[in-house]
Amino acid sequence: MKKFGLFLKENKLFTFLCILVLILIAVAMLAPWISPNDPFKSNMANSLQGRSSKFPLGTDNLGRCVFSRLLYGGQNSLKMTFSLVILVFVIGTAVGTTAGYLGGVIDNIIMRFSDIFLAFPGIIFAIAIAGVLGPSSTNTVIALIVVNWVKYARVSRSLVMSVREKDYIKLARMGGARKYQLILKYVVPNIIPSLIVMATMDIGTMMLEISSLSFLGLGPQPPTPEWGYMLNEGRSYMQTSPGLMVYPGIAIFITVMVFNLLGDSIRDILDPKKEY
Amino acid sequence: MKRLLYLIPVLFGITFLTFALTYFSPGDPAVMMLSATGQAPSPELVKKVREQLGLNTSFLVQYLHWITGVFTGNFGISYKYSKPVLDLILQALPATFKLAGVSMIMMILIALPLGIISALHKNKTLDYVIRVISFFGISMPGFWIGLLLMYVFSLKLKILPVMGDSGWTSIILPSVTLTVAMASKYTRQLRASILEEISQNYVIGARARGIKERYILLKHVLKCSLLSIITLLGLSLGSLLGGTAVVETIFSWPGVGKLAVEAIFTRDYPLIQGYVVWMTVIYVLINMVVDISYYILDPRIRLEKRA
Numbered sequence: 001m002k003k004f005g006l007f008l009k010e011n012k013l014f015t016f017l018c019i020l021v022l023i024l025i026a027v028a029m030l031a032p033w034i035s036p037n038d039p040f041k042s043n044m045a046n047s048l049q050g051r052s053s054k055f056p057l058g059t060d061n062l063g064r065c066v067f068s069r070l071l072y073g074g075q076n077s078l079k080m081t082f083s084l085v086i087l088v089f090v091i092g093t094a095v096g097t098t099a100g101y102l103g104g105v106i107d108n109i110i111m112r113f114s115d116i117f118l119a120f121p122g123i124i125f126a127i128a129i130a131g132v133l134g135p136s137s138t139n140t141v142i143a144l145i146v147v148n149w150v151k152y153a154r155v156s157r158s159l160v161m162s163v164r165e166k167d168y169i170k171l172a173r174m175g176g177a178r179k180y181q182l183i184l185k186y187v188v189p190n191i192i193p194s195l196i197v198m199a200t201m202d203i204g205t206m207m208l209e210i211s212s213l214s215f216l217g218l219g220p221q222p223p224t225p226e227w228g229y230m231l232n233e234g235r236s237y238m239q240t241s242p243g244l245m246v247y248p249g250i251a252i253f254i255t256v257m258v259f260n261l262l263g264d265s266i267r268d269i270l271d272p273k274k275e276y
Numbered sequence: 277m278k279r280l281l282y283l284i285p286v287l288f289g290i291t292f293l294t295f296a297l298t299y300f301s302p303g304d305p306a307v308m309m310l311s312a313t314g315q316a317p318s319p320e321l322v323k324k325v326r327e328q329l330g331l332n333t334s335f336l337v338q339y340l341h342w343i344t345g346v347f348t349g350n351f352g353i354s355y356k357y358s359k360p361v362l363d364l365i366l367q368a369l370p371a372t373f374k375l376a377g378v379s380m381i382m383m384i385l386i387a388l389p390l391g392i393i394s395a396l397h398k399n400k401t402l403d404y405v406i407r408v409i410s411f412f413g414i415s416m417p418g419f420w421i422g423l424l425l426m427y428v429f430s431l432k433l434k435i436l437p438v439m440g441d442s443g444w445t446s447i448i449l450p451s452v453t454l455t456v457a458m459a460s461k462y463t464r465q466l467r468a469s470i471l472e473e474i475s476q477n478y479v480i481g482a483r484a485r486g487i488k489e490r491y492i493l494l495k496h497v498l499k500c501s502l503l504s505i506i507t508l509l510g511l512s513l514g515s516l517l518g519g520t521a522v523v524e525t526i527f528s529w530p531g532v533g534k535l536a537v538e539a540i541f542t543r544d545y546p547l548i549q550g551y552v553v554w555m556t557v558i559y560v561l562i563n564m565v566v567d568i569s570y571y572i573l574d575p576r577i578r579l580e581k582r583a
Contacts, residue, residue, distance in 0.1 A: 120559070
C-alpha cells in the first residue's frame with residue numbers, strides 16, 4: 001500500500017488523470033442522483049429553451065433537459081466503451097495466446113482467418129455488421145468487437161511466441177505443468193502488461209468509433225440518451241439552438257481526451273525508453 | 277507475385293463473410309424487397325419473389341450464385357432503386373474518390389511538414405504546439421468537427437455551401453472534416469517514426485563525423501523512414517475510406533458512403549454487400565500497392581528476394 005502511494009506521488013500526471021477518470025465514471029454512474037431533471041420526460045411547452053436555472057444547458061426539441069441527458073448519456077457511452085474494450089481484450093488475447101502457444105495448424109488457421117478480417121477497412125465493416133444486425137447498443141458493441149479483436153489476437157500471439165521459448169517456461173514444462181496451467185500461470189501474466197497498455201490507449205479510439213456508429217443511428221435507439229446520437233438529433237436544430245450539437249460534442253471530446261492522455265501516461269511509465 | 281496468389285483466399289474470405297453476414301441477418305429479403313418498393317408483401321407475392329431471388333436453395337448454392345455474379349460484375353439488383361447495384365456504386369464512386377483524394381492530398385501537405393518539424397524541434401515550443409493541436413485533433417469526433425465547421429462557415433458566415441455537391445466550394449468542408457483527424461494522427465505517427473529512426477546508430481555516427489543535423493535528417497533519416505511513412509499512409513487510407521461514410525452522410529455528399537448508410541436503413545442487402553466488397557477490394561489493392569512500393573524503395577528487400 002505504501003509502495004502504491006509512492007508510485008502515485010512519483011507519477012503526478014498519472015495520478016491526476018486517474019482522478020479525472022474516476023470523476024468521469026462517478027458522475028456517469030451517479031447520473032440518477034445528480035441530474036436535475038428526468039432525462040426522458042418531454043414537455044413540448046419547454047422545447048428548445050436556452051440555459052436556465054432549471055435546465056443548466058437548456059432543453060432539446062422535445063423539451064427534455066440536455067444536461068440530464070448528457071449525464072445519462074455518459075453512463076451509456078462509458079458502459080458501451082468499457083464492455084467493448086474488455087471483451088475485445090479478452091477475446092483477442094484468448095485467441096492470440098492459443099494460436100501462439102499451440103502453433104502449427106491451429107495457429108495457421110487462426111492467422112489466415114485474421115488476415116481476412118484485417119482486409120476489411122474497419123469502420124466500413126462495423127457499419128455493415130451493425131446495420132445488418134439491426135440498430136441497438138449491443139449490436140454496435142458486437143460489430144466493433146468483430147472489427148477490433150484481430151489486433152489484440154495478433155499482438156498477443158507475437159508476445160506469446162517471444163515468451164514461449166524462455167527458460168522459465170521450459171523449466172515449468174519439465175516440472176510437469178499441464179498445458180492450460182502453463183498458459184494461465186506463466187505465459188499470460190507475462191504478456192498482460194503490454195496488452196493492458198494497448199487497451200488503455202485504445203479506450204479513446206473505441207469511444208469515438210462507438211459514437212460515430214450511434215451518430216449514424218446504429219447505436220442505442222431513442223429515447224435512450226447517448227452522446228453520438230444526441231449530436232445527430234441536435235444537428236437539425238443547429239440554426240436555432242446550436243447548443244444541442246455543441247454540448248454532446250464537448251462531452252465526447254473531453255472524455256476521449258482524458259482517456260487518451262491516460263493511455264499515453266501509462267505507456268510513458270511502463271516504457272520510458274521509447275521516445276514519443 | 278506470391279502476394280498476388282495470396283490475395284485469392286483473402287478475397288474469397290471477404291466475399292464469404294460479407295455474404296454470410298446478410299444471409300444470417302434477421303428478416304426475409306423477399307419481404308424487404310417488396311416493402312422497399314412499396315408493395316404489400318402478400319404470401320403469394322413473397323413466394324414468387326423468393327423463387328425469383330433463388331432464396332429457396334441452400335446457403336452454399338446461393339453463395340456460389342452470388343459469387344459468380346460478383347466476378348462477372350453482377351452484384352444483383354438494389355431493392356430500393358430497382359437498378360443494378362454495380363451501376364449505383366459506379367455512379368457514386370467518383371464523388372467518393374474526389375473527396376478521399378482531396379483529403380489525402382491535404383493530409384499529406386499538412387502532416388508531412390508538421391511531423392518533420394515536430395521531430396526536428398523535439399521538446400521545444402514548436403513541438404509542443406504541434407503535439408497539443410494534433411492531440412486535440414485525434415480526440416475530437418470527426419462528425420462533430422464537420423458539424424461545427426458547417427455551423428461556422430455555412431450558417432453563420434454564409435461563405436460555404438451547406439450540403440451536396442454544387443461547385444468546387446462544396447468540397448471544402450467535407451474534405452477539411454476528414455483531414456483534421458487524419459492529419460493529426462498521421463503527424464503523431466510520423467513524428468514517432470522519425471524519432472525512432474534518429475535514435476539509430478548510424479545517425480549518431482553521422483553526428484560524430486560532424487555532419488550537419490539538417491543534412492542528416494533530410495538525406496538519411498527521411499529516406500530510411502520512408503517505408504514506415506508509406507505503411508502508415510496505406511493504413512490511413514483505410515480509415516479515410518471509412519470516414520467518408522460518416523462525412524458524406526453529414527454533408528449529403530453523393531458518394532458511396534452515403535449510399536451505403538441509406539441502404540442500411542432501407543435494409544437494401546445487395547447494395548450493402550456490393551459496397552462492402554468494393555470498399556474492401558479497394559483497400560486490399562491499396563495495401564498491395566504499398567507492398568509493391570517496399571520492393572521498389574527498399575534495396576534490402578530486393579536483395580533478399582534475389583538471393
